[in-house]
Amino acid sequence: MGQRVLITGISGHLAGRLAHSLETDPDVEYVVGVGLEEPSLDLERTEFVRADIRNPLTVKVLQTTEVDTVVHLHILATPAGVGGRTQMKEINVIGTMQLLGACQRAERVRKVVMKSTTAVYGADPRDPAMFTEEMASRSEPRRGYTKDAVEVERYARSFGRRRPDVGVTILRFANFVGPEIETPLTRYFSLPVVPTAMGYDPRLQFVHEDDAVEILRRTVREEHPGIYNLAADGVVLLSQALRLMGRPSVPVILPLVAPISGAVRRLGVVDFATDQLQYLLYGRVADNARMKERFGFEPRFTSRTALLDFARGQRVRRLISERQVAEWEQDLYAFLRRKNQERFERAGGR
């Protein structure tokens, strides 16, 4: 008998792609996607159930579909589209509680996979440069998505204690980038002029959507209980990222950072949660050694190539192209050499 998988948040991009890749796997007998909206991707044999995970009916879905694997991807990073932070928190926290409660009752469930974020490590100048899975941030007060993610992880761990027969995997993803996926960070990069905090150059780390889908697929198909940092190799500084993408930026002095980000948020351009501001000051890097070792997985993209792949997705207009800079270099070099030679000759060849 093949594996029977339930995916929450099926309308999301990653969930859709995961379902798509599981469909083609002959050992996966059945895939069901739960969500409030239809999947954005064309799925063939994935059954779509329009349901709210906050609704106790979810238990019924779990029991009637007889799934053995639950992939919880209905965790929102931004309140956009659901009508505010209160709803977002409810979906994230109450939704996860309900879902895990349902899993606890569903005896066939053997595996729970949950999406989390490296943002749980915070971004603080008092923290180490690189986080391994067992480390925690020194900065306690957390807000927004970060706070939700910390709470959701806590529920997942206590669920794991109550159902020791179920393998629980928590996947802490770095910032997603790729040609298609949209996140607050990709929208930030797409601003006409990107504001940055003057005097700060945070370390950023990404994971490409293809690698993220592959990791999710492996977590479903293989046995990897535990907590993992999922991140590409390499680090890119914010200033470097903007240069790689040829994006214009404007440095903003620290006292103006919060008001400006508030204005951008109110304009509805980028829905950047306040907890993300710290990240754009101090940055954060997670150690991906455990992922590589236990999954035997080498990400196809580094932070840098992932970012470039996103930039190639044409949603980002380049201010200056790499070729143009190379041309400038050649012109300037030729000019300076000529001048040099002329000066040399004027000096009577001495």
Added chain:
Amino acid sequence: MAEVIPISRPRDEPDRCGAVTGSGNPCRNRASGPDGLCGVHRRRAEPPEADRLHEALAFLRRRLTGDYEIDGFGFDRELTETVLAPIARFLHERWWRIEWVGMENVPSEGPVLLVSNHAGTLPWDAVMLKFGVLDRHPAHRHVRLLAADLAFRLPFVGELARKSGNTLANAEDAHRLLAGGEVLGVFPEGFKGVGKPFSQRYKLQRFGRGGFIEVALRARCPIVPVSIVGSEEIMPMLYNAKALARVFGFPYFPVTPTFPWLGPLGLIPIPSKWLVEFGEPIPTDEHPEDAWQDPLTVFELTDRVRDEIQQTLHRNLMHRRSVFF
């Protein structure tokens, strides 16, 4: 030989230089060598500036297009070597005219822990140690310093601290750097050392809790004690305005003969003459594997390193003729 020079062209007069001048006419100078060029054009064929110019422009292009590598700590090797090192070189060669003694005690490869005294109100001694080893050590190694969180909170300072390869003082980062075979530089006195009043100069403060020794024992890497003479005089702190320090959230607020009286100008350090001595490496691999978990071993080793630095400081102070020469 003559055929490969691109600006040469066939000529009727074999004794004339084969090059073309900037105006497009053949050069009238007499050829002075087997390559068929005159003295002027031989040098011009390969101008000494060309390589450097090319390199400088390529550097600008890489910076403009983001084409450089950063490690997990935010270390930007290219920026450090190309931009920061020349500035620091002026300071250690001309400003403080630092004399380096025993640099050979720093191994050319593998992990090593440098432990140094800390003084001078502003941590210039750390900057000098870092760039001194980069410039003067035969292997041109990058010292990765451990700094207080204040350094990483401040704008510009924090950015530069990370880009030049330093990180927050904590056991995890320290262990990671040593495991990666890096040179780690620590100042166990911390703020107690760098922010001590002038009257306390060259008196080593308490060496923290010996966390740095634990890290070295765990990595089983040698410890090299570093004694810096001269840094105590660069900004003599006469008084610590504690109330002001609290307002700004600083560990101390220095009042020196020039600061804050002269404003930012008062922050220019005094050009004293420095002597930096690297002591004999203290091996840690003769201790058992789990010695880092034994507090007494850690205390003993901490004391040994501290004594060594204090004694070297005293010895070098005795031989010092003047603060400035």
